[in-house]
Amino acid sequence: MDKELDKKGADAFLGAGWEDVRYKVPKGKFRVALIDMFDYTATIIEDFDDESSAKTYVLDNEDLLGGYESLVIYNDEGKLVYDSDWRK
Secondary structure, eight states, X not given: OOHHHHHHHXXXXXXXXXXXXXXXXXXXXXXXXXXXXXXXXXEEEEEESSHHHHHHHHHHXXXXXXXXXXXXXXXXXXXXXXXXXXXX
């Protein structure tokens, strides 16, 4: 793939608010977000009180995802805790 196209895609993704979705998780919470790599969007689904509840939500809903979508969990430090793509 063309590096310029990759850069445009990455810029579009970052411009869609990805950093806010990942790095502005309330203290002590675990954020479930929908990442769509087709249109480069990141959407907050919900903030959970514990990792177990967040993962249960993801596991219960990941079969509904399209081919370019994944559900991810971030902790309050912005660390990726789980990605539904890991199931493949």
